[in-house]
Amino acid sequence: MKEKILIHVCCGICAIKTIEFLRAEYQIVGYWYNPNIQPYAEYRMRVQTAGYVFQRSGEKIEWNLNYDVIDWLNLTLSVAKDKARRCAICYEMRLEAAAQFARNAGIKIFTTTMFSSIHQDIETIKKKGVSIAKKHNLQFLPLDLRQYQQETKNIALKWHLYRQRYCGCLFSELERENIK
Numbered sequence: 001m002k003e004k005i006l007i008h009v010c011c012g013i014c015a016i017k018t019i020e021f022l023r024a025e026y027q028i029v030g031y032w033y034n035p036n037i038q039p040y041a042e043y044r045m046r047v048q049t050a051g052y053v054f055q056r057s058g059e060k061i062e063w064n065l066n067y068d069v070i071d072w073l074n075l076t077l078s079v080a081k082d083k084a085r086r087c088a089i090c091y092e093m094r095l096e097a098a099a100q101f102a103r104n105a106g107i108k109i110f111t112t113t114m115f116s117s118i119h120q121d122i123e124t125i126k127k128k129g130v131s132i133a134k135k136h137n138l139q140f141l142p143l144d145l146r147q148y149q150q151e152t153k154n155i156a157l158k159w160h161l162y163r164q165r166y167c168g169c170l171f172s173e174l175e176r177e178n179i180k
């Protein structure tokens with residue numbers, strides 16, 4: 001019997017290759033938690049896409065649909081213009097929730113679909129994941145699936161998936177539009 005792994009899911013498209021890469025070795029349990037996605041209509045679109053990807057893959061996903069956007073803003077607002085610090089807090093909030101879920105579910109190892117994105121700071125995610133895992137007596141699995149970006153994009157087009165134009169938070173949308 002394969003060992004279970006909890007995959008924190010940031011979006012359905014990033015989950016495609018993560019599932020494919022891990023499914024031979026692990027029994028996959030997805031875990032959705034993203035109070036960083038703004039506005040709420042965008043959040044709902046991404047939930048729907050992640051649901052479709054997991055349904056299509058036949059893998060299980062657990063939904064934490066608490067839209068803790070006020071907590072997220074309280075944590076990040078003071079550093080909103082400092083992308084590196086803001087993202088580090090954002091990674092930590094989501095990985096912490098994933099680790100707590102994994103521990104309570106008796107799953108010993110966890111990772112995140114954020115390792116599929118060329119827009120994320122992989123090294124910071126690794127550091128945060130390892131330190132959170134240590135706190136909860138878990139193991140964090142670092143990955144680097146950025147090389148599959150184009151392939152993933154092609155699959156998303158083929159499956160007619162909704163593709164977001166910015167990372168998630170309002171600040172990332174402003175950055176994309178170059179609004180200072």
Ligand code: SF4
Nearest residue numbers: 087090167168169172
């Ligand atoms: S840019 Fe993305 S990772 Fe960074 S704070 Fe915004 S939602 Fe979080």
